[in-house]
Amino acid sequence: MLNAQTLRMAMGEIASVMAENRQYLIELDQRNGDGDLGISMSDGFAAASAFVNTSEESDLGKLLVGASKVFNEAAPSSLGTIMSFCMMGMARTLKGHESADTALVGEAMVAGVAKIMERANSKPGEKTVLDALDPAARALCDHAGEGASAAWQAAAKAAAEGSDSTANMQAVHGRAAYYGDKTIGMIDGGSVAGKLIFEALNQAIQKMD
């Protein structure tokens, strides 16, 4: 069950996974981006985690709006802004809820993914973070009836497979797009960040069980 307390744990887990992978993400991004991916993901989630840990708020939507704002200030890069949009989209679904079951969290994640697509004018298959987040959010919804543990495992697996699949895609967004078909064969750094988010969330869920 997601509530203010479990959201703090989840955000903390993502922040520590991003901190551990900071250098790895920087190196991934340096191949065809500007190398700030590891910095913006670790700084952004550290700020978001610090915010939810100190906030007295119990409304999940309001917590996520606040987290999104501090994330955006700490990580004003393209992917940082995209992550902030995702949290804004989730917040819209979770506004007015102090707790949410797996089905509602899945619905919120689908809304977060939709918000990214709307604001960044992109869709899955274009070698971006969406290739991890979109299948993961849908897997979470599809498996919500099997219990939190099974659903989050399925979501993490879908995110990992989605990220791996970006190796076969050609970049069309951001600086990577300038490299055109040279990007084929490389995994997209943003999608790895997406995979890591679901890995961290799955770890947090398994710890809670």
Next chain:
Amino acid sequence: MKKIINQPGNFVDEVMEGIVAAYGDRVKLLDGDRRVILSNTPTRDGKVGIVTGGGSGHLPVFLGYVGQGLLDGCAVGNVFASPSAEKMAKTIKACDRGNGVLCLYGNYGGDNMNFDMACEMVDLEDDIKTMTVRVKDDVASAPPEAAERRRGVAGMVYAFKVAGAAADEGRPLEAVAAVAQKALGNIRTMGIALSPCIVPDVGKPTFAIADHEVEIGMGIHGEPGIEVRAMASADELAEIILGKLLGDMPLTAGDTVSVMVNGLGATPKEELLIVYRYLHKQLSEKGVKLVMPHIGEFATSMEMAGLSVTLFKLDSELEALLRAPASTPFYTNENI
């Protein structure tokens, strides 16, 4: 570098202090924040708010159009850098009178992302309705088939004017956005640059143009144009610009236009008038009627030398909105 400044890092703050010192009766900072400026002019109850924002270094764009009959507020960024989403959200909140806010600004990646974020914030936290219209008037920045990618330059001043007048009439948000969009469909701009500009924090020119050359189609931050060619006469340069603009938006006998000849910062008004004289002759000979000339500095790029020309094709509605009274510290159409 020769610039009349103090510490480069204080450039924007000190400009804002100057604005408040000089025009504090007509504009004000939001709670002393030197990155958010608001109009001091009382407006009708429930007027739709109009907000813009963008980097500094382009005065009178952006904040110079905050005032009576024009904009309600402006988020101010560092030189050539987008303001943060948070400043934009504060500006939107301060300008909402219960009937929503139009965000009207130039089409640049950072500004787009941050305004989108700000609109999400005020919707989620304050239930403020916003609409967005992006200015994409620079014909040199992308071909017609990719017009969605074009940058926003001096033509945004006409869009501000039209939207401001429509909001003053009491039109609802959707209608104000629609008429701004309609105006932008009739607005085209192209510029030429003779010399580069210097961002204070950088301390050296952003790019180089040789003494005997002119860059056709350069953007207002020094974005590359479409051609570097040998310097030419005023009439030849005006002809190149007019040809490009008319290629994008044809004008025929009986059409009415307002023409803006805008200095980029270091070009004398005399030279702008020499160019206007040529454009007036060419267009008049085609049977086009010219009204409300805008000649002077409306959107600059620090000390860049050069100019831009904007054509704004008018129908009776747009002409009436352009003529409606407006007055800010940097703009009035009283003498136009």
